[in-house]
Amino acid sequence: MSNLTPDDVLRALKTVVDPDRNKDVVALGVIQGLAVKDGHVSFALEVAPEEGRAKEPLRLAAEKAVLALKGARSVTAVLTAHKPAANTAPPRRDAGHHTEGAPRAGAPERQGPAGVKAVIAVASGKGGVGKSTVAVNLAVALNRLGRKTGLLDADIYGPSIPRMLGLHGKPTSKDGKKLQPMAAWGLKAISIGSLIDEDQPMIWRGPMVMTALTQLIYDVEWAPLDVLVVDMPPGTGDAQLTLAQRVPLAGAVIVSTPQDIALIDARKGLAMFKKTHVPVFGIVENMSTFVCPNCGHESHIFGHGGARETAAKLGTDFLGEIPLHIAIRETSDGGTPITAREPDGPQAKAFIALAERIAQKLDAGDTRPAPRIVME
Ligand code: ADP
16 A cells, blocks of 8 residues: 655645746646555646647656655656647637537647557457457558557456457667557558567556556557547446546447347447547447358348437437457467458448548547436
């Protein structure tokens, strides 16, 4: 146990002076979202957008000052910036629909990784619905559409991207600071799984995991990228919530199977993104229709159309159906995604149609706030 308190942290931060303004960061009022839990500290430093990463030394100094405190086990400090008023980029949220929980005017915008145009999340309310399979094939399909795409496997509970992309070894670093992403099927990819020993039990505490994940977003040479697809951890717990809060997501894709039980969890996913003001692109129904590999006969093992109905009920978009087909499983598990193996086949086409919808949404800046969810 650690007795470190927010006041201790603030006292340490008072010693960190911004040389450009000759005042300490507490006096300047730039410390936001300070959280201290059992010695794990996180906070944001708000900077002007034009200062951007030029304030990195100040961020490092703040981290160092806090880490030097007795009882400090880990420190995560991130830079955030207000969006400039004259920004020509499409608005992140529909200002006309100022829904409950929508961001306050002037709320700080989180900065994305440098040189990455959009970060999107692929999420699910529970494990085993094919979230990683969708993330991988969506990423390959976006790349086929001509978008430079990266894939970050943030699934701390069961990182499966190395297996699905056939990645071996560990990422390297040229300068000892930034990690080089690995390459597979035209993608830049990094998995939390490549950085941990598979035999090591995953008993990381939340904040430590978050530090590792934040590094995978900000300290990897992603640039230049049009889209970075993040395969989120399944579920809607603290790790997922923090990730959604820390990373400036352009939108989220929620994967569900057609069963009621999975759909109840999908609603929780929607609610989580609403809470963190992340726009939801919509719901994908995976394992939608079973196509017999022998005779091509279609049957609906898990029911059918549940995700379409749920999306309509919740006022979010239905993004499409991915069939349940053995070729998808075999190619995923064999390290060659179906979108790379048979890009013109019917299964790959379902993923390409999904990628087209996402690409359209990104281009249109379709970033409506997540719909209001009522838990039943
Ligand atoms: P999650 O990331 O939600 O835990 P995975 O993507 O790891 O789920 O998928 C779980 C298993 O289901 C994997 O073996 C995967 O190959 C298989 N799978 C996922 N989607 C499909 C599909 N549409 N057709 C056939 N198998 C699938």
